[in-house]
Amino acid sequence: MARIVMKFGGTSMAGTERIRRVANIVRRQQIAPDGTRHQIAVVVSAMAGETDRLVNFCREANPMYDPAEYDVVVASGEQVTSGLLALTLQGMGCPARSWLGWQLPIRTIEAHAKARVDAIDADALTASLERGEIAVIPGFQGVSADGRVTTLGRGGSDTSAVAVAAALKAERCDIYTDVDGVYTTDPRIVARARKLRAVTYEEMLELASVGAKVLQTRSVGLAMRERVRVQVLSSFIDDDAAPADTLPGTMIISEAEMEQMVEEGLMERQLVTGIAHDKNEAKVILTRVPDRPGSVANIFAPLAAASINVDMIIQNVGRDKGETDVTFTVPQTDLLRAQALLEDRREIIGYNRIITDSHIAKISVVGVGMKSHAGVAATMFQALAERGINIQAITTSEIKVSVMIDEDETELAVRVLHTAYGLDAPDEVG
Numbered sequence: 001m002a003r004i005v006m007k008f009g010g011t012s013m014a015g016t017e018r019i020r021r022v023a024n025i026v027r028r029q030q031i032a033p034d035g036t037r038h039q040i041a042v043v044v045s046a047m048a049g050e051t052d053r054l055v056n057f058c059r060e061a062n063p064m065y066d067p068a069e070y071d072v073v074v075a076s077g078e079q080v081t082s083g084l085l086a087l088t089l090q091g092m093g094c095p096a097r098s099w100l101g102w103q104l105p106i107r108t109i110e111a112h113a114k115a116r117v118d119a120i121d122a123d124a125l126t127a128s129l130e131r132g133e134i135a136v137i138p139g140f141q142g143v144s145a146d147g148r149v150t151t152l153g154r155g156g157s158d159t160s161a162v163a164v165a166a167a168l169k170a171e172r173c174d175i176y177t178d179v180d181g182v183y184t185t186d187p188r189i190v191a192r193a194r195k196l197r198a199v200t201y202e203e204m205l206e207l208a209s210v211g212a213k214v215l216q217t218r219s220v221g222l223a224m225r226e227r228v229r230v231q232v233l234s235s236f237i238d239d240d241a242a243p244a245d246t247l248p249g250t251m252i253i254s255e256a257e258m259e260q261m262v263e264e265g266l267m268e269r270q271l272v273t274g275i276a277h278d279k280n281e282a283k284v285i286l287t288r289v290p291d292r293p294g295s296v297a298n299i300f301a302p303l304a305a306a307s308i309n310v311d312m313i314i315q316n317v318g319r320d321k322g323e324t325d326v327t328f329t330v331p332q333t334d335l336l337r338a339q340a341l342l343e344d345r346r347e348i349i350g351y352n353r354i355i356t357d358s359h360i361a362k363i364s365v366v367g368v369g370m371k372s373h374a375g376v377a378a379t380m381f382q383a384l385a386e387r388g389i390n391i392q393a394i395t396t397s398e399i400k401v402s403v404m405i406d407e408d409e410t411e412l413a414v415r416v417l418h419t420a421y422g423l424d425a426p427d428e429v430g
């Protein structure tokens, strides 16, 4: 007997027919072909498009919406799908019940709309699993210390699933989605992207944080800390296919496990593991900022105080008269707030003009192989230059190089780099 957490994303839950297919996968996971019964907790997303629709209602109701009420609205999408899945399972003769975030409870801390899971009370849930019931838990939602509904940020159901798996000490957490694993890049952009049999936590964390939305970044960080075994699998399989977890997906593994797979010839070490893109950032340029100690702190301190994450930063070469331009990026959703904060402080910072541009994209190449090999960045710059793609900013970490480019060139840049690092799948034979 194993305890398994299964998570199904929005496309997998989009409508009653898709939910029936999910219920079938769950039912077949609960009772293995040899008759062994497993304990199953299922975490579900809202139907695809539903959360966007709810976010838009909030914006229409009040553009300066209160995040606490926003959470009440957007958390509702998952309430619907968890009830529907429990009903469908019951219809198939499987005992099942839903457990809303406040019922378990899933306690969260920090801000509304981007709350973090603090603790999950798993006693009632464990008792229910031990009675053979399938527990259906809405992802994305929790409850704050003062009893209000919270949500975990977009894509947060992945994090709910990993947190539930950690609380239940589950054997593994299977993330079912609309692709059958983690690829070298988004397979919807590059048809020749290759599925990775395994990827390390560290690389997945970096890939997710630079835009590979197949897993929410926080879910990977949590899985790494709590040592949760995560596997990415497809829910788009036929009802009579082999049990879903026996089909090849992608395992998220530790560096030591990866080394062993490489040694056994099951994986090849590539310099670059994957390429990701992110169109959700915006560029801000402050011109003619005084080139003296404290200037940069005056810009970034208020943004940090307002919980606005700054990503790429470039302080351009000083101009005459001790002035310089400062360029940086913020999430597009925070651009208006950032702009307002900076305009309020124009006198203190002492800049001349503020210029913003949302028409940018960040393209990143990620791979632990970079730690020990030079030349990864040079290959990137060369490949982009050959296609006439202009680089507006660069940042690097130990296992990542990111560049900012014009948004219109995103798909081209991803394809060019995928080829440049030798990641393209071989031609189909025949």
Ligand code: ADP
Residues within 6 Å of the ligand: 008, 009, 010, 011, 012, 045, 155, 176, 177, 178, 179, 181, 182, 183, 184, 185, 186, 187, 188, 211, 212, 213, 214, 215, 274
């Ligand atoms: P879900 O609704 O199941 O949570 P998401 O839309 O959040 O699904 O994530 C799955 C999507 O992630 C895929 O449809 C794919 O387009 C995208 N994606 C981006 N990068 C990758 C990658 N490297 N490998 C696989 N999928 C990726």
Ligand code: ASP
Residues within 6 Å of the ligand: 009, 010, 045, 046, 051, 052, 077, 139, 140, 153, 154, 155, 156, 157, 158
């Ligand atoms: N429904 C939420 C969203 O669309 C959470 C999730 O699906 O992971 O962001």
Ligand code: MG
Residues within 6 Å of the ligand: 009, 155, 158, 213, 214, 215, 216
């Ligand atoms: Mg998702």
